Amino acid sequence: MAVVMLGVALPALFLSSVQAAVQPRVGLTAHAADQVLTWTADNSMIAYKSAPSTATAGPATIVFENSAATGNNTGMTHTLTFDTSTPGYNHDVNLNIIASPYDASGGRHEVQVNLRPGKYRFFCAIPGHQMVGELVVTDGGGTDTTAPQVSAQVTGDQDPNGNYVGSATVTISASDTESGVDKVEYSLDNGAFTTYSAPVSINQAGAHTVRYRATDKAGNTSTVGSATFTVVTPPEKDTTPPQVTAQVAGEKDKDGNYLGSATVTISATDSESGVATVEYSLDGQPFAVYTQPLTLGQPGAHTVTYRATDKAGNTSTVGSATFTVVTPQEKDTTPPQVTAQVAGEKDKDGNYLGSATLTISATDSQSGVDKVEYSLDNGAFTTYSAPVSINQAGAHTVRYRATDKAGNTSTVGSATFTVVAPQGEDTTPPQVSARITGNQDWAWNYVDSATVTISATDSESGVDKVEYSLDGQPFAVYTQPLTVGQPGKRTVTYRATDKAGNTSSVGTATFMVVKDTSGTDCPKPGKGNSCKEK
Structure with missing residues (x-):
């Protein structure tokens, strides 16, 4: 029975033997198909041993074999997975077959699918494998003799006469309901046709004609269309950004805070091309278009940043206004x-x-x-x-x-x-020591973590406090055993103080923490190796 997983993410670790399971999904058919497409795999992680490149739309039987018969004598697992996310390909078949020479089917699996015209991308989804290819499916219902539909749209800033000021952008769209669009081309001012891949910007002043056409996958080419327009030079280039200011208004307390709310009014001027937009950002949020004064009633510190852009595209330096809004309170006459x-x-x-x-x-x-x-x-x-x-x-x-x-x-x-004064003055500091526990490897490193337990005694006034410092950080009060899990060489220093104020000498405990790598192959024994051998 085939191991077929449809719409299910592959596990991170692939086993050499898997249980058989079939989970039908949309795009599969229940009956056998006359068209049989066969993929094979061997010991290579670079390419499938064999794979079809073309097929006809409609029902098909997909066969994937990864066995000793196809040259796999290492037991390596491979998958045949159809891509369902990359743009430019059909995504209607969710197919993921995992095959191993040692599985219940001996590495040979079959599944029924329904293919539609277009391209499918297939690959092996096991990490590290680079096996990939394309399957081109043509219309099995007859020959496509209908050319694509193609159109163009010209956009840009226009003057009162309809001329485009500075530049014009031509966007070409094409569609084909049968074999699908293969390519779109354009020609500028009777030049040679070239492939269209993105909107075309024309900024040279003068009259222009853009001709365009599209070809489908069956080789049918549309009638050539054209778009005619004129680009004119802007009157004078404006390189000066607008002037922009902000004013905060509202009732204030004696500390300068705004009681209840504050209103921010932003003003911008531009003496050349004129102001196009004014924008603001409240407390680090994305910039938004400013249309009217902002009233802020949320208590707390606020910052409004602002900027303006003129019609020539010049943007001012960002300004900011910082203030605090507080909740109005009734007069406080009660002492603490x-x-x-x-x-x-x-x-x-x-x-x-x-x-x-x-x-x-x-x-x-x-x-x-x-x-x-x-x-x-x-x-x-x-x-x-x-x-x-x-x-x-x-x-x-x-x-x-x-x-x-x-x-x-x-x-x-x-x-x-x-x-x-206490009877008999205590001048002797406490005794303090540290003990390190945890799992150790053969090099005495602590695996994953080490626990440091600090003990102190004082036979006179008694211990008042114990302190520790991890890796040179400031001393902190020690209340319970310290578990250190960060890998690397670690140093814990410690001291104790008695109730008479006497502090012990600082003790030091140094140790190494390493990650547990017992699940991996160990290198040869030697200094610095911290994993366990299998």
């Missing part, structure tokens, strides 16, 4: 909420041993918190940006306050506490 928390190790009397850390928190549900300040022991208020550590022995009072963006300041709060 502010609290403070003191943390640290305490003795039995509630005093903080060695140091105390003060953390201040503030919230404001209206205009938002603008700043937080604190004063230590009746000193001047200073800006609070991070928790404050107080390690000087004695009684302390920290006062704190917060101010919102509307200028409202909270009542001053205070926190009172005492710091005492």
